[in-house]
Amino acid sequence: MEQRPNYITPAGLAALRAEYEQLFATERPALVETIAWAAGNGDRSENGDYIYGRKRLREIDRRLGWLSKRMKAAKVVDPARQEDRGRVWFGATVTIVDENERERMVTLVGDDETNAGKGLVGWNSPVARALRGAGVGDLRRVTLPAGEKEYEVTLIVYPTD
Incomplete structure (x- = not known):
């Protein structure tokens, strides 16, 4: 099955790239730090920071993967x-x-x-x-x-x- 081109405007690609950079360079590292801190607090089964942090980290990683695929497939049209x-x-x-x-x-x-x-x-x-x-x-x-x-x-x- 042939995939349709992912047409996007230059501004649209810039917005995807900005979201990717914000998640990858800012939000993800801060979250990893919080998870590491929460993991050091002992029992992880009832540790809300640890449980929520791991869940949010999976969401961010999924979004980063999706953004990466969309940017690679993008065909910029001005x-x-x-x-x-x-x-x-x-x-x-x-x-x-x-x-x-x-x-x-x-x-x-x-x-x-x-x-x-x-x-x-x-x-x-x-x-x-x-x-x-x-x-x-x-x-x-x-x-x-x-x-x-x-x-x-x-x-x-x-x-x-």
């Missing part, structure tokens, strides 16, 4: 360098209007950068898949959990250098 600015591609900020004339603005970003509250939609989400390649004035139908919706693309904007 939306400011998009040549075809008349169509919706990775990194575009798109204004769409639904059948009820409700306007919504979404930015197509990497799946690791999504944040619905800020209008950041993952590249492989149903909305992003429906909008890919659309131009201003195009109608696109999206199947969402709440049912089908039709959107009209009214504006496409890309960041500048």
Whole structure:
């Protein structure tokens, strides 16, 4: 099975790298020190600092492994360098209007950068898949959990250098 590319913006990769560095260089060493101190206190079976510390250390190590894999698989795409600015591609900020004339603005970003509250939609989400390649004035139908919706693309904007 061929794996999809993990597209990500430069800012998204920087955020993943910053989280990795914070966990690896700051949080993990402090936690290891706490666990060592707690282990020296004797009975580990009822030692909350030791038990919680070991649990949190496993969580951090899992997250570090996941972040490492995502960064290795990342294909950085700078939306400011998009040549075809008349169509919706990775990194575009798109204004769409639904059948009820409700306007919504979404930015197509990497799946690791999504944040619905800020209008950041993952590249492989149903909305992003429906909008890919659309131009201003195009109608696109999206199947969402709440049912089908039709959107009209009214504006496409890309960041500048």
